[in-house]
Amino acid sequence: MKKIIFGGLIAVLVILLGAVATVWVMGGRSAEKMASAEKRQCLAPASDDTGAHAGMVFVPGGRFEMGDTIYAEEGPLKPVQVTGFWMDRHEVTNREFVAFVSATDYVTVAERPVDAAKHPGLPPEMLKPGAVVFIMPNDLNGLGDVTQWWHYVPGANWRHPGGPQTSIEGREDFPVVNLTYADIEAYARWKGNRIPSEAQWEWAARGGLDKPPGDHDQPREANTWQGIFPIQNSADDGFVGLAPVGCYQPNGYGLYDMIGNTWEWTSDLYQPGHQDEGGTDPTGPQEGFHPDSGEAPRYVIKGGSYLCAPNYCLRYRAGSRQPQEADLGTSHVGFRTIRPATE
Numbered sequence: 001m002k003k004i005i006f007g008g009l010i011a012v013l014v015i016l017l018g019a020v021a022t023v024w025v026m027g028g029r030s031a032e033k034m035a036s037a038e039k040r041q042c043l044a045p046a047s048d049d050t051g052a053h054a055g056m057v058f059v060p061g062g063r064f065e066m067g068d069t070i071y072a073e074e075g076p077l078k079p080v081q082v083t084g085f086w087m088d089r090h091e092v093t094n095r096e097f098v099a100f101v102s103a104t105d106y107v108t109v110a111e112r113p114v115d116a117a118k119h120p121g122l123p124p125e126m127l128k129p130g131a132v133v134f135i136m137p138n139d140l141n142g143l144g145d146v147t148q149w150w151h152y153v154p155g156a157n158w159r160h161p162g163g164p165q166t167s168i169e170g171r172e173d174f175p176v177v178n179l180t181y182a183d184i185e186a187y188a189r190w191k192g193n194r195i196p197s198e199a200q201w202e203w204a205a206r207g208g209l210d211k212p213p214g215d216h217d218q219p220r221e222a223n224t225w226q227g228i229f230p231i232q233n234s235a236d237d238g239f240v241g242l243a244p245v246g247c248y249q250p251n252g253y254g255l256y257d258m259i260g261n262t263w264e265w266t267s268d269l270y271q272p273g274h275q276d277e278g279g280t281d282p283t284g285p286q287e288g289f290h291p292d293s294g295e296a297p298r299y300v301i302k303g304g305s306y307l308c309a310p311n312y313c314l315r316y317r318a319g320s321r322q323p324q325e326a327d328l329g330t331s332h333v334g335f336r337t338i339r340p341a342t343e
Helices: 028-035 094-104 181-191 198-205
Strands: 056-059 062-066 078-082 085-088 130-134 150-154 263-269 298-302 322-325 338-340
Touching (some): 056 198, 078 198, 094 181, 198 263, 263 322
Antiparallel strands (some): 263 298, 298 322
């Protein structure tokens, strides 16, 4: 049964001081004004973007300790060997997804009618096509109800990221969001590519370093949340919400925005801990989903998003991981694709 699984959206309960429970520095209305003045493009097109590996960089293979120790689901640490592969240098953008839809007439899950027979028990608003959208609250009534900032919005989809009144016009170079796993797989097949495994993604996010310096600290070169989530964002990094791709320095492999901005899909089915014991390139999907269960599978997403703050989501790290329901589009999850070195 389809249902909002905030485990993929909400990592931990919001922990706020009582003094800020009724006071905020910048709420939704002022954040919207600030966002209107932000950059719409950061990364200039590469001059050599032609051929089979256009827009990609090569990630050499290697061996590393996969996982982390901040949250239980990130462990145990284990050695993994990854072979080399090509990877999109940035998150797939609205511009790139437009090209895919124009060529194929593909209709995303969030744009299709909801099959009530396959999803019994849904509230009426979720029987309409839509996606889950983060909306910064103008007020906060207690700290335990995440629906104060997460909303299922009918009419929200990749073309209208925040709902019917919003558009991607002028935001062509922003990451495409509100896609399901089926949507990103369709795009990857069209490109002749694949979705990275969790191990491939994490290895690439390290940028050639055994452990990125300050890996457990809030990063400077990434789009994250500065302030007290969800009521105050000082936007010291230049953005209140999503940023266009490539606004921060790339890592050692030349990959942009591996940390922050949007979470990114991987091809591995989610388990509470790393389940593969083979020690080599787990490429997913793994066991753990039973088609007869009636529920959508959950996949591992990586890297954190612009919503990660020190008081809320310490997942702006290569080793972080979260589950995401496969058939539910959300406004803070994007993706990128890979191609094996032999192709």
